Amino acid sequence: MQNFEKIIKLLVDSKVDFVLIGGFAAVVHGVSLLTQDLDMCISFDKENLTRLLDALKSCNAVHRQNKKPLKESLERLSQFKNLYLVTDVGSVDLLGDVKGLGSFADLLNHTINIELFGRRCRVLDINSLIKAKKEMGRPKDKETIVQLRVILEKLKK
Amino acid sequence: MMMRISSKRDVWKRAKKYGVDVSLIETNLLKTPTERIIALQNSILFANSLRKAGVKYYAKFRKNNKTTG
Numbered sequence A: 001m002q003n004f005e006k007i008i009k010l011l012v013d014s015k016v017d018f019v020l021i022g023g024f025a026a027v028v029h030g031v032s033l034l035t036q037d038l039d040m041c042i043s044f045d046k047e048n049l050t051r052l053l054d055a056l057k058s059c060n061a062v063h064r065q066n067k068k069p070l071k072e073s074l075e076r077l078s079q080f081k082n083l084y085l086v087t088d089v090g091s092v093d094l095l096g097d098v099k100g101l102g103s104f105a106d107l108l109n110h111t112i113n114i115e116l117f118g119r120r121c122r123v124l125d126i127n128s129l130i131k132a133k134k135e136m137g138r139p140k141d142k143e144t145i146v147q148l149r150v151i152l153e154k155l156k157k
Numbered sequence B: 001m002m003m004r005i006s007s008k009r010d011v012w013k014r015a016k017k018y019g020v021d022v023s024l025i026e027t028n029l030l031k032t033p034t035e036r037i038i039a040l041q042n043s044i045l046f047a048n049s050l051r052k053a054g055v056k057y058y059a060k061f062r063k064n065n066k067t068t069g
Helices: A004-013 A022-029 A044-057 A102-110 A127-138 A139-156 B002-017 B023-031 B033-068
Strands: A020-021 A039-042 A082-087 A089-096 A110-114 A120-126
Touching: A004 A044, A004 A089, A004 B033, A020 A022, A020 A082, A020 A102, A022 A039, A022 A127, A022 B002, A022 B033, A039 A110, A089 A110, A102 A110, A102 A120, A102 A127, A102 B002, A110 B033, A120 A127, A127 A139, A139 B023
Parallel strands: A020 A120, A039 A089
Antiparallel strands: A020 A039, A082 A089, A110 A120
């Protein structure tokens, strides 16, 4: 069962560097669409991966595609571009970069700091989220863009 | 100034075209980000309970089809 609160607290408390992106970030901004995905852009450097593994060690993380436990070495994991995981507290997609925007480091100037469940989290800002969604170009992204633009207009008032 | 009004009109026109319920967005904007995520989580729970109920309901038909077929 997806428990957003537990996942976010776990990662923030373990000092994992991440930016919330995708549909989840859209909901944080106020979009009314339903999403089950928790997408994050993370740094795949060894220090951050060490913190990530530390955060996930108590919640039985497995790879979503083959259900195999997350047992790769740091060396191996640092070569990954993305990680799609299922844990006891829900699924999480960890991406090394965002199409049209770049890597975790590139995203840092395009985030806002928001409080979620009593923790400070980096969330992709609305304009960058629109840019990323445009790059994806799927029907669901188009509706998200429409809603994000309405929110931008509302926030101008 | 004219551009600004035109752009706003376009945003609303597009939202209407997509069938976006702007009042839902307005309601969300009154909530904190945490409240928005809690509402999302509750919606997922509700959707999953509906899915389970549907599976249970249709399983009954599958069972009947097997016994009569």
